[in-house]
Amino acid sequence: MGRGQGLPEKIRRTPDALVLQPGTRLFRVHQRKYSAEEFNPTVCDPHFGGSRFDGTENDRYAYLYAAPRVETALAETVLRDLPFEDEDNPRVLQYKALVGRCVTELELVTEVRLLSLMDEPARVAVRQDAWLVHAEAPEYPFTRRWGHWIRSQATWAQGLAWPSKRDGPYPAIVLFADRLGPPHPAEVLRRLPKPSIDLDDEAGVHWLEQTLYRYDVCVGAPPETVAGP
Structure with a gap:
């Protein structure tokens, strides 16, 4: 299967559903200038950039990526394409x-019904295999197109x-704003009272390194603290 030579005409059997109940906790890594409940309205280029299941001009929808585990949310965002360069030292983020x-x-706040791609039978139901959820960034134009067909x-x-490719077998999810109204998709989620964790201050960097200790990650020094020649 994989990306294939073209999209099938139709699905042969009903895909598997994964229902998330009200009260389910989700973690999201996002830009601080945007609300945590705000869906990303960016229309991704069909061929360049973007993430695995973004909306494009071929299928316009706002989207929100999250995960039930904070480690998964971090792995799917800041650990993407992070190489192992030195066997004696941790990876440097x-x-x-x-x-x-x-x-x-x-x-x-409400029940959400997701299409599951969590195992091989679930992926076979949509005529796909592990490629769809394991493909790296250069193939995201194809995973997006398959996502639109699904x-x-x-x-x-x-x-x-x-x-998650980087924290399997734990799930990563994407929500589609156009399938979550009315009255407004952001009202499907609420922010918990606990404050966000800023990842770019001293406390946030320490928390991140502690959280990702088992992932063999350390954070590089901010540019202003790097020693000169």
Whole structure:
């Protein structure tokens, strides 16, 4: 299967559903200048940039990525494409990747019905395999196109759930704003009273390194603290 030579005409059997109940906690890594409940309205280029299941001009929808585990939310955002360069030292996460970002814990207010891509039988139901959820960034134009086709075949799906590539087997999810109204998709989620964790201050960097200790990650020094020649 994989990306294939073209999209199938139709799904052969009903895809698996994963229902998240009200009260489900989700973690989101987002830019601090945006509300944690705000869906991303960016129309991604069909061929360049973007993430795995973004909306494009071929299928316009706002989207929100999150995860039930904070480690998964972090892994799916700041650990993408982080190489193992030195076997004697941890991987170095560049400080610039954290600037302006924070982690916020959210709670579902209403039931949300996701299309599951969590295992091979679930993926086979939409004529796919592990490629769809494991493909790296250069193939995201194809995963987005497949995601649009899946949406067209399962109009009930309010989002997708799949095993995180970088924190499997734990799930990562994306919610579709156009499937969550009315009155407004942001009202499906509420921010919990606890404050967000800023990832670009001293306390946030310490928390991040502690949280990702088992992932062998440390944060590089901010540019202004790097020693000169």
